[in-house]
Amino acid sequence: MDFKIALIRGDGIGPEVVNEAVKVLDRIGEKFGHSFTYTDVLLGGCAIDACGKPYPDGTTEACKACDAVLLGAVGGPKWGAGAVRPEQGLLAIRKELGLYANLRPASLRPALADASPLKPETTAKGIDLMMVRELTGGIYFGKRDRYDTEDRGVECTDLMAYSEKEIERIGRRAFELARMRRKKVTSVDKANVLETSRLWRSVMHRLAEEYPDVQYEDMLVDNTAMQIVRDPSQFDVVVTENMFGDILSDEASMVTGSIGLLPSASIGDTAPGLYEPIHGSAPDIAGQNKANPIATILSVAMMMRYSFQLPAEADAIETAVDAVLAEGWHTADIAGEGDPVGTVEMGRLICEHI
Ligand code: NAD
Numbered sequence: 001m002d003f004k005i006a007l008i009r010g011d012g013i014g015p016e017v018v019n020e021a022v023k024v025l026d027r028i029g030e031k032f033g034h035s036f037t038y039t040d041v042l043l044g045g046c047a048i049d050a051c052g053k054p055y056p057d058g059t060t061e062a063c064k065a066c067d068a069v070l071l072g073a074v075g076g077p078k079w080g081a082g083a084v085r086p087e088q089g090l091l092a093i094r095k096e097l098g099l100y101a102n103l104r105p106a107s108l109r110p111a112l113a114d115a116s117p118l119k120p121e122t123t124a125k126g127i128d129l130m131m132v133r134e135l136t137g138g139i140y141f142g143k144r145d146r147y148d149t150e151d152r153g154v155e156c157t158d159l160m161a162y163s164e165k166e167i168e169r170i171g172r173r174a175f176e177l178a179r180m181r182r183k184k185v186t187s188v189d190k191a192n193v194l195e196t197s198r199l200w201r202s203v204m205h206r207l208a209e210e211y212p213d214v215q216y217e218d219m220l221v222d223n224t225a226m227q228i229v230r231d232p233s234q235f236d237v238v239v240t241e242n243m244f245g246d247i248l249s250d251e252a253s254m255v256t257g258s259i260g261l262l263p264s265a266s267i268g269d270t271a272p273g274l275y276e277p278i279h280g281s282a283p284d285i286a287g288q289n290k291a292n293p294i295a296t297i298l299s300v301a302m303m304m305r306y307s308f309q310l311p312a313e314a315d316a317i318e319t320a321v322d323a324v325l326a327e328g329w330h331t332a333d334i335a336g337e338g339d340p341v342g343t344v345e346m347g348r349l350i351c352e353h354i
Helices: 016-033 047-049 057-065 086-098 109-117 164-179 195-211 221-230 242-255 295-308 311-326 342-353
Strands: 002-010 035-041 068-073 102-108 128-134 145-147 155-157 184-189 215-220 238-239 263-267 274-278
Touching: 002 016, 002 047, 002 195, 016 035, 016 295, 016 311, 016 342, 035 242, 057 086, 068 295, 086 128, 102 164, 102 242, 102 295, 109 311, 128 164, 128 195, 128 242, 164 195, 164 238, 184 195, 195 215, 215 221, 221 238, 221 242, 238 242, 263 295, 274 295, 295 311, 295 342, 311 342
Parallel strands: 002 035, 002 068, 068 274, 128 238, 184 215, 184 238
Antiparallel strands: 102 128, 102 263, 145 155, 263 274
């Protein structure tokens, strides 16, 4: 099959890790008989340098003309925190492509179980959960206010609002994903306090009836935060609203170890999905062939699975990554014996194992 992929290499280590991911794509194409064609799209700091805007005109159209988008990372100290910032490009692309579901898998690579801060008896049970975070609603997008009061000084409010429609579309994503995995959904809320959570819960219960083959449970957010460190093996798909998901997905990623290993996907209903590592542009190591390309390479595996419906190709990438790590190869950010390998070498090793 033929697929078009928009490449947003970005800034810092972004171009370095995307280069290795492209080699992996080409290797997958060769092995499984697909053709991947690439369109380079400028976004972030490099776009500010080239045309003065972090999200140049035509970016949305260029991405929509592709089947998926692969992004390295954007930002860096060079562009400061002024009125025009690289990160504005990131917010713009998520909004323009209508990417309302953020998927962050937290899975422990068997060879790196030692990197987890959890006890060995906890990691021995395995960690393979998928955090599904609502990305475009809730308190981060609600109305804000700041005003003076007579007796309490300045007062502020942030409104958390959710509609049935917003909850239903993210809920459906979670149930559909669970069907592709171990068929369990944990819906996280604070229904003992918040009205939005009570609506969230009622919509999820209605959906649960539509997916009788998927095991369903409600969990309060405070309990979830505790259970993720107590026994993360109990989770398959965890679905939650924007702010709870922001916090819990960082917690879940930490229990699996290095930041250089974790992929993510943001998807909507029609536009192409956006696949990117969770790390930033790491300006401290940019241009030194030190960046770990695995998070970006695993983002390509997610692209195969969720945008292209190619699970065997996704498995081939993930198995190759695990095999390379099991042989003891590691970049500088991962603890290991012997000298670390560089970005390019790690990419080459993974291609060789596919
Ligand atoms: P960062 O993730 O870039 O770096 C944090 C630390 O982790 C650094 O020590 C870095 O060297 C290391 N690291 C990150 N990725 C690595 C990799 N693949 N291999 C080896 N080590 C790696 O976070 P930061 O320093 O807070 O942010 C740097 C810049 O990146 C900022 O401008 C920030 O706004 C931007 N950022 C962008 C994104 C994105 O593009 N989605 C996400 C987060 C931060």
